[in-house]
Amino acid sequence: MGNGTSIGRVRGLGSAHSGSGNWLQERFTGIASLVVSSYLLVSLLLLPSLNYQTVRDWIAHPLPATAMALFVIVNFAHARSGLLVVIEDYVHEHGSKFAVVTLLNLVAFAGAAFGLLSIIRLALGGA
Amino acid sequence: MASADKVGASNRPLSPHLQIWRWGPAMLVSILHRVTGGGLAVVGLAVLLWWLGALASGPAAYATFADHAGSWYGVVVMVGLTWAFFQHLCSGIRHFVLDIGAGYELEANARWSVLTIVFSVVLTAGFWALLLLR
Numbered sequence: 001m002g003n004g005t006s007i008g009r010v011r012g013l014g015s016a017h018s019g020s021g022n023w024l025q026e027r028f029t030g031i032a033s034l035v036v037s038s039y040l041l042v043s044l045l046l047l048p049s050l051n052y053q054t055v056r057d058w059i060a061h062p063l064p065a066t067a068m069a070l071f072v073i074v075n076f077a078h079a080r081s082g083l084l085v086v087i088e089d090y091v092h093e094h095g096s097k098f099a100v101v102t103l104l105n106l107v108a109f110a111g112a113a114f115g116l117l118s119i120i121r122l123a124l125g126g127a
Numbered sequence: 128m129a130s131a132d133k134v135g136a137s138n139r140p141l142s143p144h145l146q147i148w149r150w151g152p153a154m155l156v157s158i159l160h161r162v163t164g165g166g167l168a169v170v171g172l173a174v175l176l177w178w179l180g181a182l183a184s185g186p187a188a189y190a191t192f193a194d195h196a197g198s199w200y201g202v203v204v205m206v207g208l209t210w211a212f213f214q215h216l217c218s219g220i221r222h223f224v225l226d227i228g229a230g231y232e233l234e235a236n237a238r239w240s241v242l243t244i245v246f247s248v249v250l251t252a253g254f255w256a257l258l259l260l261r
Binding site: 027030034037041044045048050051052055056059068072075076079082083086092111114115117118119121122 | 139161164165167168172175176179180182183186189190193212216219223226254257258261
């Protein structure tokens with residue numbers, strides 16, 4: 001827990017238990033998303049075609065594979081932060097909020113795991 | 128116990144909502160930011176996982192994805208997602224400016240709100256033009 005100083009109270013350690021932690025994470029992942037999402041959109045424009053062979057060969061290379069792995073991590077984290085705020089705004093009953101936030105966390109981690117495993121399989125030549 | 132459980136629930140004062148406030152550009156862009164964010168999180172990430180999963184599963188699964196993505200409803204979803212991305216990007220950048228305490232003057236606020244919508248439509252049209260004309 002925080003030591004009661006002003007900075008300690010806003011670092012996710014104060015009486016609100018969450019403080020500004022998620023607000024900051026939303027911003028950090030937003031900036032990261034801007035970078036990796038631009039990389040994906042430019043890559044899609046630069047690829048000669050979007051057929052299976054072309055896209056598979058592209059994503060199997062180390063740099064695109066790393067960028068797409070980061071794309072999955074960053075955008076699932078950003079989506080989780082944003083949807084958490086939406087849930088906190090609209091779901092007020094404590095039991096329902098706990099259930100919906102739990103579901104959000106499960107889906108976010110499961111989705112990110114599936115995306116990462118797909119990219120790793122492509123990058124390591126399994127597909 | 129009942130009253131303690133209800134704190135934050137039904138007996139809290141409510142602030143005026145959409146039907147009370149007069150509509151303006153800033154309000155519209157604020158709502159668009161949340162709607163496009165929700166759409167990208169739910170629909171966009173689902174399409175992303177389908178695309179990655181199909182790629183990792185092989186040519187047949189990718190062909191199924193490409194058939195749906197290339198159909199009329201697939202194109203509607205894809206264009207919708209790119210517009211939602213660019214709108215969320217532009218209004219997100221606007222939020223960063225507001226976060227540092229700038230851009231709250233009424234005229235500037237309204238102008239940049241409208242411009243996020245203009246930029247998102249232009250960027251969406253530009254992206255699809257480049258994609259289809261390459």
